[in-house]
Amino acid sequence: MTGAQREAAEPMFRKIAIFGVGLIGGSFALALKKAGAVAHIVGVGRSLRSLERAAELGIIDTFSTSPADAVAGADLVLIAAPVAQTGAILAAIRPHLQPGTVVTDAGSTKTDVVAAARAALGDKIACFVPGHPIAGREQNGPDAALVELYVGKKVVLAALPENDPADVERVAQAWRLCGAVIHALSAEEHDKVFAAVSHLPHLLAYALVDDIARKPHADLLFQYAASGFRDFTRIAGSSPEMWRDITLANQPAMLAELDAYLVQLGQLRTLLANRDGAAIEAVYANAQQARHEWISTIEAAEKQSRQGGD
Template sequence: MKRIAVIGLGLIGGSLARAVRQAAQADVIVGYDPDPEQGRRAIELGVVDIAAASAAEAAAGAELIVLSVPVLHTAEALRSVRGALGADTIVTDVGSTKSSVLADVLSVFGELPPRFVAGHPIAGTEKSGVAASKGELFRGRRVVLTPHPNQDPSALQTVRALWESVGSRVVEMDAARHDAIFAATSHLPHVLAYAFVDLLARMDTADEIFPNAGGGFRDFTRIASSSPEMWHDIVRANHVQVSRLLEQQIGELQELLAMMKGGRWSDLRDRFERARAARERHLSQIE
């Protein structure tokens, strides 16, 4: 492509810009971020060729626009670029929820435009900002595209080809199914990690607890270092699915508590064994 615009120069947007450059998929990469410092750093690091002063300026003349913004800001970003869209412009996103994104698209355009492609790369770290971006972030990782009823096949294929060119493995599924799956595998785990760390931090013995934590604690709580703003938006956008799972998790924890209070240690061990066996059985499928 001659020109690709990336709206939002955080970890994902910056990494995609780097990956596109490495794969020689665009002559010019234009970026925009509401934080001018991110744009300045993107230029310094060679992530983008141009740091635009506005989303509309970045989108003007672009063949493909990538929205890499917090999911609750999707509608705002769409309104910002709407006037710059040409008849053939493709717009895609990288949001972690898909039903909410499609609802925002519908609210802004009054329809689901054929050349909007909803997407979600299953990649990231607990770091944020363009300085944390990596060109190899998506290599070997899965990207989910969720086609909608008005989807233009050529736009879908263009976005698929772009992700494949940077080393990703692309799959397609319904938006509602996507949201149910990632509520379980990503959104709820973040809620639990944040809640657990917050619980310990509010204890009177917190100054003793954290210095004595080991590798298991770091592994379990790593994702609690992720951007609170981003995860607030994700959980809010997918709160129906996350709430349902959280209720089930609370029920499971209450069962474990009852086992311990009742001295049902064999039942507790059996639950641990069942969980371990399930993880080992599915481990090869975890990316």
């Protein structure tokens, strides 16, 4: 092997520290390893069993329960723990952050994460690039991690005014190496968008299943629930703890979306009480049409990305 070849094989990251080695953090690790983009990955977490399992699965090279050891010499730190822990983790690593270390996160909400980061990092806030990979699943833990999880998926980066564009680009490159497509939104835009298309639907699905489960004839009802119900409520299979945190973290935008939806349901209730078939059909038809156009757009983009990848 010549010196030039050895140099070409030098990975982009010498050391990456990942807080939370479950689905999100574990999949990030697997994808960067496959891309040959990292020399060493250290896992950090509250559960020793998860860390041991992640090491066993080859997701991480070593693990540590000491934030100081974990971030020492790291080019990149990913926080993929439950979103409510982000502030505490940032506060724990702050004293050990060296110049040249970029920190990012994978939280499903951004306004609260930015506020927690500012409080925890103070004058070191510039090193923190907020992020959100759009690739949820119901499964959790290291065993759920998939090397392909992010291929073709969106990652939103909500860069701060303090961020060095080179640091934002470094985070973007890591996600691109996982196969993801980078999008930019402000933290506030991000939270409004996801309240509408993700957080409210989760609340609605949980609410419906809870409503049915509490009825005296719940067993009879579940007996006849079919594939439509199964898909509609799939997201109600997600972690209650994680979604409690997201709900509270994005409370203002969630309240606004829920109120708009309650107005919509109130109007539909009136149409139903009045047996106004034409108006009900107009709502249904508008929804069907909008969804059809959305699905067509997605499928066209998927097709293009497959062709581009060949």
